Amino acid sequence: MPSVGERTGTPHVEFSGVSKSYDGRNWVVRDLDLAVHKGEFLTMLGPSGSGKTTCLMMLAGFETPASGTIHINGVPVGDLPPHKRDIGVVFQNYALFPHMTVSGNLAFPLEVRGLNPSQRRERVARTLHLVRLEGLEDRRIGQLSGGQQQRVAIARALVFDPELVLMDEPLGALDRRLREEMQYEIRRIQRTLGITVVYVTHDQQEAMVMSDRVAVFRGGSIEQIASPEMLYEEPERAFVAHFIGENNRLNGVVRTVGDGVCQVEVGDALIKAVSLGQCPPGAAATVVVRPERVKLSPSKSEHAYANEFDADVEDITFIGDHLRLRLKLCGHSGFIVKIPNLVGHGAILEGDRIRVGWTLLDCRALQPDDEGVH
Ligand SMILES: Nc1ncnc2c1ncn2[C@@H]1O[C@H](COP(=O)(O)OP(=O)(O)O)[C@@H](O)[C@H]1O
Ligand SMILES: [Mg+2]
Incomplete structure (x- = not known):
């Protein structure tokens, strides 16, 4: 129907x-x-x-x-x-x-x-x-x-x-x-x-x-x-990605595009993202990732996580039903991760270095917002 x-x-x-x-x-x-x-x-x-x-x-x-x-x-x-x-x-x-x-x-x-x-x-x-x-x-x-x-x-x-x-x-x-x-x-x-x-x-x-x-x-x-x-x-614009819910936005330059997937250079890292065909190689792109889609310490056997990076924990806030982490990752400060407040969510402390990952499908490369809502 x-x-x-x-x-x-x-x-x-x-x-x-x-x-x-x-x-x-x-x-x-x-x-x-x-x-x-x-x-x-x-x-x-x-x-x-x-x-x-x-x-x-x-x-x-x-x-x-x-x-x-x-x-x-x-x-x-x-x-x-x-x-x-x-x-x-x-x-x-x-x-x-x-x-x-x-x-x-x-x-x-x-x-x-x-x-x-x-x-x-x-x-x-x-x-x-x-x-x-x-x-x-x-x-x-x-x-x-x-x-x-x-x-x-x-x-x-x-x-x-x-x-x-x-x-x-x-x-x-x-x-x-x-x-x-x-x-x-x-x-x-x-x-x-x-x-x-x-x-x-x-x-x-x-x-x-x-x-x-x-x-x-x-x-x-x-x-x-x-x-x-x-x-x-599936936001198609950086503005929508920002306006509906919360999103991390990382600005970089597209290096390769093929088969609906692109690689975007952000800081000294390459992020794999879904490409909507908006950004050709050499163009600027905003990579968006939802805070609740970031996995902490993805195990080595989990190949699903196309993107894996080291991150420094800048700040932890207790919200009640979840914890809110601010990370420094790929050279960007203020990358937000939400972790549900479940038993054994792990003893993470400010200043720790942790590993995080997210899947290709949870990550989209969009044309940067022209009015600079970053
Ligand atoms: N009667 C009016 N005369 C002159 N300008 C108006 C009038 N109504 C709205 N505007 C202007 O038109 C724009 C759009 O307004 P509006 O349609 O009320 O937006 P929204 O409902 O999304 O807040 C705004 O810049 C507003 O100042
Ligand atoms: Mg109105």
């Missing part, structure tokens, strides 16, 4: 060559292509200012692209005002009516759409049940907790049965525990209803937990779009 991200057929949402500038000089979205499939939970993830909200505003119809087109269900929506797009929105600054009751807030979009009072009552009750707020219909918004208010905002976006819902950092104001609970709730609701959600966050963990696919934004373009697992395991 193909995964959600690989479905064929007309995408639910499609950006084609979309660009946007607010001042006619600086492009905040650049020639963006993106297809979102029906029933998919797609997250736009990226640092602040990377153009995520602008994309969502263009999709909702509150901003107009300078060029390019947006299609919803195969229909170009350029001339369609927001209220005709039938999209539910939950924006951080899209406030509820504080003086009105929960029911009042939910009935409002239904009234606008011309539903009669009994239809409105039925829809409001059904939606309150979905977001688990039964019994609070007569409360005023000001009498609810932050988490309850957020549920009302989500309910209001869902109450008129849209097939497409946009959410822009909807959990930003909540504390960590509530945020985690709501992440789960939003995912449950999305699956229950089978709706398409385009979600915006700058929190990579939130994106990983919730999404079928994640589009990693940077400077108005998508660096990579893939499932959370693929982004973590």
Whole structure:
């Protein structure tokens, strides 16, 4: 069975060559292509200012692209005002009516759409049940907790049965525990209803937990779009390798390339890495290795470790469930290794010289990041 991200057929949402500038000089979205499939939970993830909200505003119809087109269900929506797009929105600054009751807030979009009072009552009750707020219909918004208010905002976006819902950092104001609970709730609701959600966050963990696919934004373009697992395991850009989870990055020069494998000279060592064809011999490359994929003292019989080096232990930090080692290796300081805090993890001390190794598949050679996030 193909995964959600690989479905064929007309995408639910499609950006084609979309660009946007607010001042006619600086492009905040650049020639963006993106297809979102029906029933998919797609997250736009990226640092602040990377153009995520602008994309969502263009999709909702509150901003107009300078060029390019947006299609919803195969229909170009350029001339369609927001209220005709039938999209539910939950924006951080899209406030509820504080003086009105929960029911009042939910009935409002239904009234606008011309539903009669009994239809409105039925829809409001059904939606309150979905977001688990039964019994609070007569409360005023000001009498609810932050988490309850957020549920009302989500309910209001869902109450008129849209097939497409946009959410822009909807959990930003909540504390960590509530945020985690709501992440789960939003995912449950999305699956229950089978709706398409385009979600915006700058929190990579939130994106990983919730999404079928994640589009990693940077400077108005998508660096990579893939499932959370693929982004973590097979980053194609140094920026993505850095932004999703933690990675060691070693800068060097490619010496040989062949058969999907290259050798990169880093300090006085040669590192064997998966080559994506981005860096020819003689070119600079950034080698990335996850801290949890580094094996301590690989035994001589374990030929799996294509890369083996001596390393000096600079620092050890006790984190609880794991120990965090900073090593000096291949001439680079600050190489991080995580070791699970298991019985007998070994008595390593600062200043020790140890041997470490990692496999070829756990090591990728990528084009160095042009903006120098090292
Ligand atoms: N209404 C606006 N007028 C002018 N500049 C804007 C406006 N909205 C956003 N920008 C600018 O566009 C860029 C992208 O912003 P935004 O889409 O909000 O990014 P993100 O949501 O990823 O943080 C930023 O440099 C921001 O300052
Ligand atoms: Mg934003």
